[in-house]
Amino acid sequence: MEKEDAAAAMDNMHNGELYGRVLTVNIAQPMKIKGGEQGWASQPVWADADTWFERQQQEEEIQRMNKEQKAAAAAAANAPKGAAAAADRSMEEEEEGDAGPGAVDPMAAAEAEALNKP
Numbered sequence: 001m002e003k004e005d006a007a008a009a010m011d012n013m014h015n016g017e018l019y020g021r022v023l024t025v026n027i028a029q030p031m032k033i034k035g036g037e038q039g040w041a042s043q044p045v046w047a048d049a050d051t052w053f054e055r056q057q058q059e060e061e062i063q064r065m066n067k068e069q070k071a072a073a074a075a076a077a078n079a080p081k082g083a084a085a086a087a088d089r090s091m092e093e094e095e096e097g098d099a100g101p102g103a104v105d106p107m108a109a110a111e112a113e114a115l116n117k118p
Contacts, residue, residue: 014025 010025010027013023016023016025
């Protein structure tokens with residue numbers, strides 16, 4: 001009903017005379033503010049600041065991750081092929097050497113006892 005009333009008011013008042021002046025009646029549009037990424041906008045210029053800042057942070061994070069990935073790939077390409085296996089073996093030897101020389105592995109001893117029992 002309101003739309004019909006508004007349309008009727010526009011038709012009746014457009015080009016009507018009031019106090020000696022001719023009226024122009026149009027549909028109301030939101031005010032446009034100059035600025036923003038598209039030129040004229042219905043938002044103030046500073047409304048885009050948050051999205052711009054977030055976009056900048058995302059781009060910086062992507063660049064940082066790309067640099068880290070390139071550095072890791074370069075390090076992997078420069079490392080000798082057997083270096084990783086040698087490092088793993090040396091870590092295992094260090095772990096085994098923690099008990100001291102001549103130390104008996106309790107799991108191995110229990111397994112030997114279980115196999116020797118009739």
